């Protein structure tokens with residue numbers, strides 16, 4: 001990268017060091033829009049996003065908008081997401097776009113350009129990607145991310161129980177999840193300094209991290225950043241995170257969406273929920 005901007009792993013490590021490991025999830029579920037007294041339309045999305053952003057700014061280092069809830073409102077919904085991401089990044093927050101993109105060849109490159117090229121309207125710092133068309137199908141996204149100093153989070157041991165049927169399936173070389181994790185780890189050069197994180201990481205649920213050992217997933221390999229959804233609303237606790245991730249705990253960024261959003265619609269109440277959650281996750 002020629003811009004002088006640090007790579008994603010370095011930006012994330014700095015954000016965690018400064019603000020802790022909480023990532024605020026921005027998931028404008030229809031039921032939350034209703035509960036907040038907002039319209040289930042683009043005006044509701046915009047207001048929802050702006051209140052969560054206000055609560056998050058200066059208190060956490062990372063946000064994770066759930067793309068699906070913006071996409072359901074079509075191009076206008078995505079335009080709201082683009083504005084939100086741009087504002088968050090201007091304010092120094094890292095944005096992980098949770099779009100779970102996965103395809104082959106130039107189509108995969110198209111997705112990566114849409115979410116990771118700096119000039120793209122929807123540019124984020126990192127993108128969640130699905131390796132279930134084969135890890136190699138992610139190559140174009142890995143190249144785009146590398147070119148722009150962006151990050152990727154590869155779905156490995158997702159937080160939902162249905163994921164196990166695929167991710168824990170055994171091949172002659174180990175479980176599917178262990179192979180994905182090893183291939184993702186190999187994308188990160190050996191860390192030069194203590195505490196560094198790679199640019200290519202995994203999604204490992206706070207609810208499923210405890211399965212990593214029996215699944216043969218080496219969470220410490222490649223100093224991968226680990227995005228852990230499943231905390232709070234899906235039932236995982238801070239203790240589950242500590243025991244589940246064990247030595248890899250320092251690499252973890254913990255998403256909480258509904259656990260925080262349930263405190264809305266008041267920005268003051270959202271802010272208090274962000275603070276409380278961050279304290280719960282403090283090392």
Ligand SMILES: O=c1ccn([C@@H]2O[C@H](COP(=O)(O)O)[C@@H](O)[C@H]2O)c(=O)[nH]1
Pocket residue numbers: 025027066098157158159160203204205229230231232233234255256257258259
């Ligand atoms: O394995 C995964 C991958 C992604 N997610 C997403 O994270 C949030 C979780 O929301 P909560 O309200 O905190 O449960 C949501 O956007 C999911 O799509 C996940 O849960 N598990």
